[in-house]
Amino acid sequence: MAPAVPADTAAIKAHTPIVISGPSGTGKSTILKRLFDEFPDKFGFSVSHTTRSPRGGEQNGVEYHFVTKDEFLELVDRKGFIEHAQFGGNHYGTSIKAVEDIAEKGRTCILDIEMEGVKQVANHPNFPRPRFLFLSPPSMEILEQRLRSRATDKEEAVLKRLNQARVEMEFADSGEAPHDKIVVNDDLDKAYQEVREFIVGKDA
Numbered sequence: 001m002a003p004a005v006p007a008d009t010a011a012i013k014a015h016t017p018i019v020i021s022g023p024s025g026t027g028k029s030t031i032l033k034r035l036f037d038e039f040p041d042k043f044g045f046s047v048s049h050t051t052r053s054p055r056g057g058e059q060n061g062v063e064y065h066f067v068t069k070d071e072f073l074e075l076v077d078r079k080g081f082i083e084h085a086q087f088g089g090n091h092y093g094t095s096i097k098a099v100e101d102i103a104e105k106g107r108t109c110i111l112d113i114e115m116e117g118v119k120q121v122a123n124h125p126n127f128p129r130p131r132f133l134f135l136s137p138p139s140m141e142i143l144e145q146r147l148r149s150r151a152t153d154k155e156e157a158v159l160k161r162l163n164q165a166r167v168e169m170e171f172a173d174s175g176e177a178p179h180d181k182i183v184v185n186d187d188l189d190k191a192y193q194e195v196r197e198f199i200v201g202k203d204a
Helices: 009-014 028-038 069-077 096-103 115-122 140-150 155-173 188-200
Strands: 018-021 043-045 081-087 090-095 108-112 131-136 181-184
Touching: 009 096, 018 028, 018 115, 028 108, 028 188, 069 081, 069 090, 081 096, 081 115, 090 096, 096 108, 115 155, 131 155, 131 188, 140 155, 181 188
Parallel strands: 018 108, 018 131, 043 108, 131 181
Antiparallel strands: 081 090
16 A cells, blocks of 8 residues: 655644535525625635536646546555545545645645534545534524525425434534534524634634
8 A cells, every 4th residue: 555645744734724614505605605705815725626527617736636547546445635535436535645735835724524424534544633613503494495405306306305414413413523612593693693703713
């Protein structure tokens, strides 16, 4: 086996990454956009690796690092990803280097990842522990209303998202979850203030 990829722990610890997770439809994208708009020089999103082909207009190193399956699996063997998964026959992952690149610019890396990715990050042997935040809907009923009001998903997709949401919320409430804070998004402005305070502090 190839040697493990070392993490630049000093740079990462100086700008501890934030892992934000939560079911689809809880408002993660809206809250993160507001955070990035308010603090344009403080945060960064890591650029993920993928084995899928670029879509129209996508550039290597911008939307994704596009790699072959062999290149991806070699990095898996070297423990070079802090989390990775397979969707629809393609591999996706967040590399240690992608987080380091943001930390070395003096920014805090924000990771918006799924439940299985959260577990991998929390248990990674070579990566300093990030801070974990879970964004929760007020109830499954309200989440279902939000997902249906989008009118972008077919019924099968809505049901799949709801089932996944139940699993994620049960995990968040369990003793296994690494979350440092759970924010319930029943009011967007209030939820944003809670997320903002967790990430940048009360005095920012």
